[in-house]
Structure formats: structure tokens, C-alpha cells
Amino acid sequence: MAISTKIIKQRIRSIKNTHKMTRAMEMVSASKMRKAVNRSLASRPYAWRALELLINISRDRVVNHPLMENRKKINSVLLVIVGSNKGLCGSFNVNVFRFLHDYVKSNSQFEIKAVTIGRYAERYAKKLNIPVVGSFVDFHEGIEVEEVRGVSKLVQQEFLSGSCDKVQLIYTNYVSVLKNEVINRGLLPVHPDNISFMIEHAGGVKDNQDRQSDKVESMSLYLFEPSEEEVLNLVLPILTEVQIYQGILESQASEHSARMMAMRNASEAAEDMIRELTLTYNKARQESITKEISEISAGAEALRQA
Amino acid sequence: MEKINFKIITLERVVYEDEIDQVTIPTQAGEITVLARHTPLVSLLKPGELRIKKDGYDVLLSVSTGFVEVRPKSEVVILADTAERAEEIDLERAEEGRRRAEEMLKEKERLDDVQFARLQAQLEKELARLKVGRRYRKLRS
Numbered sequence: 150m151a152i153s154t155k156i157i158k159q160r161i162r163s164i165k166n167t168h169k170m171t172r173a174m175e176m177v178s179a180s181k182m183r184k185a186v187n188r189s190l191a192s193r194p195y196a197w198r199a200l201e202l203l204i205n206i207s208r209d210r211v212v213n214h215p216l217m218e219n220r221k222k223i224n225s226v227l228l229v230i231v232g233s234n235k236g237l238c239g240s241f242n243v244n245v246f247r248f249l250h251d252y253v254k255s256n257s258q259f260e261i262k263a264v265t266i267g268r269y270a271e272r273y274a275k276k277l278n279i280p281v282v283g284s285f286v287d288f289h290e291g292i293e294v295e296e297v298r299g300v301s302k303l304v305q306q307e308f309l310s311g312s313c314d315k316v317q318l319i320y321t322n323y324v325s326v327l328k329n330e331v332i333n334r335g336l337l338p339v340h341p342d343n344i345s346f347m348i349e350h351a352g353g354v355k356d357n358q359d360r361q362s363d364k365v366e367s368m369s370l371y372l373f374e375p376s377e378e379e380v381l382n383l384v385l386p387i388l389t390e391v392q393i394y395q396g397i398l399e400s401q402a403s404e405h406s407a408r409m410m411a412m413r414n415a416s417e418a419a420e421d422m423i424r425e426l427t428l429t430y431n432k433a434r435q436e437s438i439t440k441e442i443s444e445i446s447a448g449a450e451a452l453r454q455a
Numbered sequence: 456m457e458k459i460n461f462k463i464i465t466l467e468r469v470v471y472e473d474e475i476d477q478v479t480i481p482t483q484a485g486e487i488t489v490l491a492r493h494t495p496l497v498s499l500l501k502p503g504e505l506r507i508k509k510d511g512y513d514v515l516l517s518v519s520t521g522f523v524e525v526r527p528k529s530e531v532v533i534l535a536d537t538a539e540r541a542e543e544i545d546l547e548r549a550e551e552g553r554r555r556a557e558e559m560l561k562e563k564e565r566l567d568d569v570q571f572a573r574l575q576a577q578l579e580k581e582l583a584r585l586k587v588g589r590r591y592r593k594l595r596s
Contacts, residue, residue: 192466198532202524206497294466374484374498383499384522391466 154437157430161423168419174237175412181290182405186323189398192294196391203384204341206371214378216305216385217339220314225260227282227313228252229304229336229393231320231400232270234286239411241329241404242269245321246276248331252319253277262313264304266397282307290401294394301390308337320396321403326410329403336392339385457491461507463516463533470538471516475509478531480523489525496525500535502579504587513594515541517587519580537580541591544584553581 206212230249232242253261264283265271271284283303288296307313316337321329373380458474479488481503500521507514521535556578563571 188467191468194469195464195466195534198462198464198524198534199522202497202522202532202534205495205524205526370495372494372496374482374496380497380499380522394466 154430154433157426157433161426161430164419164422164426168416168423171412171415171419175409175416178405178409178412182326182402182409184290185398185402185405189323189395189402192391192395192398196388196395199384199388199391200341203339203388206373206377206380212377212381214339214381214385215309216337216389219338219340223259223314225262225313225315226256227304227307227316228261228263228279229300229316229318229396230263230265230270230274231318231396232265232267232273233400233404234268234288236269237411238404238408239414241321241407242273244329244331245270245319246273248319248333249273249277249279252333253279262307264300264307266300266400288397292394292397292401294390297390297394297397301386301393304337304393305386305389318392318396320400323399323402323406326406329407336389339388457529459489459491459493460530461533462531463505463518463535463538465535465538470535471507471514471540473507473509475507475514477508479506480533481505481518482523487523489531491529493525493529493531495527496523498523500533502576502583504583504590505533505538515587515591515594517541517544517580517584519583520576539584539587541587544588544591546585546588546592549581549584549588553578553585556581 203212228249230245232245236242261279262282263270263274263279264285265274265281266285266288268286271281271286274281283300285300304316308316315335317333318336319331319333322332323329456476458476459478461475461478462472463470477488477490479486480498481501483499483501486503487498500518500523502519503517505516505518507516517539518533518535519537521533521538524532524534526532556574559566560571560574560578566574
């Protein structure tokens, strides 16, 4: 055992430090994850009512609005990709990337463009040679819905100006701590099915307790103040916004849960290493003591014989 | 008396949900009072004071922009950007917010249209909070 005890001791100390950090990051991620999930769930009643409003007013008449226009021929697709800003989160970004890769491969007939959220999303889009129309990297944990307005404005402009015919949102849905899935769903044109899908999947809970839209009752016409157009002009952008907002929250919850798992694995690996190194250290220490004793006793023996 | 099933919701939470007698709502087209069996209506909310009457007492709320939906069968749903119960309003903070928004508005030349509109909305919201908060204090004392 040639390794000196000093070097082993140093290594143990450094691994212990790393262990402390990964532990701390694990716990921080756990609490952030909980917050993101709660916020995503809290926005659900609002999203439901807004959707019901849309369903209610479109029941008795054909509602027309540029944001609801289903274009027959689709030439160009805009992807809103949600990734993370920071690394060290296990497979979170890799999954998004893989999904994106497959999507681009199987949809080569369309012209694909991207709006990215998070540094990693931007990097991947560039790697795949997707033109990035806009990149947003300053969304943090306490994200407010107003901050998403910029994203939704840009997306709506792209859609309305005709530079894309369809907008898809790609984000990571939080199912449970161990399970996240990358989801690709329609954002524009606005369609009630898209939105109800989003809300049902929010927060990884698939109950329908909040759902009341089945209560189809009235045939009486809704009055609009000031006008139908103005109401739709406000409702549709907000629905788009809320969807992006929820997508970001879901992704954040997934990111933090992925990071938490990655950090937990790292902590466990560090514990194993510390255990092994301590064993090696003890062995080396014992060895050197044995060696010293045998040297001393050999010396004493030599002195006695002399 | 027939009750209205009333809900006011923001993205963060359900602010108030109850069976009430009547509600007065500030809308873009003017203030409206909704009683039970009101005809279905969709309108736009304006920053201001929302008054609820229930069993002879009043509940005050301050609201900003959003939607009002009066559904058939005496159901009222309000989707607000922000909403607060009068007792939750911190008058000092509202005053501070109003002052800040006003000051920034004074530097009009340096603001672009979007910023200006946002500040204007902010100011309106703070004014509504102040109004509701003050009135609540007065009623209590």
C-alpha cells in the first residue's frame, strides 16, 4: 500500500465537501419543485374558467377570430421549446433534445422555426439548425404571468403575420418525481381541446374535479359588453399566455425534480466513495504503524545482539 | 331571497367564493349591479371597487382588469388579473406604489408606449386599492 495516508485524507475531505453541496442542492431542488407544482395547480381554476368562457360563448354561434383560424395548408411550424437555464439536472434537457431531434426528422416537409425558453433550449435549437425567432432566458422560479406576455405576443405576431401556420408548445410535463414526459401540443390556432388537455395534465394530477364544462345547459344568448370582438381580443391572448405559463411551470417542476434525483444519486455515490476511502485509509494507517513497530523492534533486536 | 353563486379567481388563487345576494362590478362600460337570474353576459373588468352584499353585510374587494362572466342560473365568475379583499390591503404599500407609478409617469418622454400603458394600468390598480382600503378602514372605525 504505497498511497500515503495524507493524500487519502485529502481526498476524503474533498469528497465530503462535494457531498455536502449535492445534499444541499437536493434539498433546495425539492422545495423549488414543490413550489412550482403548487403554482401550476393554483392557476388551474383560472384556466378552466377562461376555457369555459370560450366554450360558452362559442356554443350558440360560430366564433371567428384570427387567432382561431385553422389554415388548410400548413407550410411552416413554430415551436416554442422550454428547456432549462442551468445544467446539472440529469436527463431533463437531454429528453427535450431527443424529442426535438425526432420531431425535426419526421417533419421535414415543414419549415420549422423556434422560440426558445432557457439557455439549453436555445443551444439545442441552434445545434439542430433550427432558426431561432426569439430566445428568452430570464425566467426564474418566481415567474409571474406578466413575464410570459412577451413570449405570447411574439408567438401571436408570428402566427397572425402568416409567417407560421401552426404553433406547437414543447415542454416537459411533471407526472411525478420519478416520471417526467416531454409533451408536444398545439398552442395556435386556439382550439378548446388543446387547452383542456393542458389543464387536465397540470401538476401531474389527472382528476376532473374542477371540471364543470359538462354542465351544458343554456341556449340563451350571451350579451357582450362592449362587443364580442373585443372580448375575444382579450380572452384568446390570455388563454395562450396561461398555457405558456403553465408549460414553463411544469418544466420547472420537472427540471427541479430531475435535478433532485441527479443530486441524490451524486450524494449516494459520494457516500460510497467516502466509505471505501475510509477503509483504504485505515488499512494504510495500520500498515504504516505495523511497519514502524517492526522497524523499531528490529532495531532493538539489533542493539541487543550487539 | 335567491342567491348568486359567485367566484372571483386570479391565476394565483381563488380569492372569494360564496353564495351572495348581489354584486356591484366595475366594468369598461360602467358599473353594473348583478342580482340573481341576471341575463348571461360577458364584459370586461375595470380597475376599481367590487361590492358584494350578502345576508345584510358588505364585502369589499379591489380588482384590476379581467373578465366578468354572468352565467345562466345565477352564476357569476370573475377572472381578474389581481384581486384583493379589503382587509388584506396594506394602505402604506398601496400609497407607496401609487407614488412610484406617478413619479415614473412624469418622465413621460423617456417611456415607450408599452411602458406608459403598463404604468398607467399600475397606477389605476393602486388607486383602486387605496380607495377600497380607505373605505374599509372608515367602515370599521
